Amino acid sequence: MHYYRYSNAEVSCWYKYLLFSYNIIFWLAGVVFLGVGLWAWSEKGVLSDLTKVTRMHGIDPVVLVLMVGVVMFTLGFAGCVGALRENICLLNFFCSAIVLIFFLELAVAVLAFLFQDWVRDRFREFFESNIRSYRDDIDLQNLIDSLQKANQCCGAYGPEDWDLNVYFNCSGASYSREKCGVPFSCCVPDPAQKVVNTQCGYDVRTQLKSKWDESIFTKGCIQALEGWLPRNIYIVAGVFIAISLLQWLTDLKGRPRDRSIWKKKEKNLLAKQEKISLPT
Structure with a gap:
């Protein structure tokens, strides 16, 4: 009868619960x-009428939140x-998915750098599409307002882009009170005002440019x-590197775990075989 010695055959309990935590x-x-x-979808009535998903215009930010939630x-x-x-x-599925996500992120970053004009055109189309749907979805409206206030900007290439929205359009066919205006998030903030003036953009485009x-x-x-990107390139790079390291550490935690489990299973299998081979 032959005996085999396997180092680290037992799965570390400490390592097991570290990975679990x-x-x-x-x-x-x-x-x-x-x-x-x-x-958010329940508040907008989407859950009671799922056909609203197919009738949405622009990009619903809730969809992105749900996609991230499903993956996580x-x-x-x-x-x-x-x-x-x-x-x-x-465990193999978990580790492989983490590695796949890492390489997808890397590919997106490289392609975005190599095809900057294409990315710029897609972002313009995205922004213009959402300008058209500005009043149709409160989440989309808040997203655009936050983007414009944070970056002190207005429209994709300027305030005139708001002509794409039926409420802000300057054409004679529009009877909206917001005609020839812009959203309040385009307004230069007045330090003396403590309350946000949501009507500050009314009729502003009727004035001289x-x-x-x-x-x-x-x-x-x-x-x-x-x-903004060149000014904050080190922050962006740091965040990307931190996320990448976290993903690789996750994968490195899972791989040794796989090997420990295999050793444990192999040891148990050999023990069973030896038990069967013993004379009765």
Whole structure:
């Protein structure tokens, strides 16, 4: 009878619960994203009439929240169950998905750098599409307002882009009170005002263009973002590197776990075989 010695054949309990603790946080974050997304859709009546999803114009920010939630929930669940149950298939799925997401992020970053004109055109189309739908979705409206206020910009390339919206259009066919105006998020803030004036953009584009910059931002948001990126390149690079390291550490945590489980299973199998081979 032959005896085999396997080093580290037992799965480390400390390592097991470290991996579980990491993934439970990931899983709970996914639950929060899903909960917020479903609550937002419930408030907008989408859950009671799912056909509204296909009738939405522009990009609904809630969809992005739900997509992130689904990915985080799925990966967190696979990591938690895989760590607790020592399930190699789930751990391999978790690690492979993390690596895939990392390379997708890397590919997107490289392609965005190489095809800057294409990215700029897609962002312009995205922004103009959402300008048209500005009053149709409160979440989309808040997203655009936040973007314009944070970057002190107005429209994709300037305030005239708001002609794309039926409420702000300057044409004679429009009877909206907001005609020839811009959203309040385009207005230059008045330090003396403690309450936000949501009507500050009314009729502003009926004035001479030379006077626009006295009351509203005249720089387009694409130009503002193009200027923001070089100024904050180290922050962007740092965030990307931090996320990448976190993903690789997650993968490195899972791979040794797989090997420990395989060793444990192999040891148990050999023990069973030796037990069967013993004379009765």
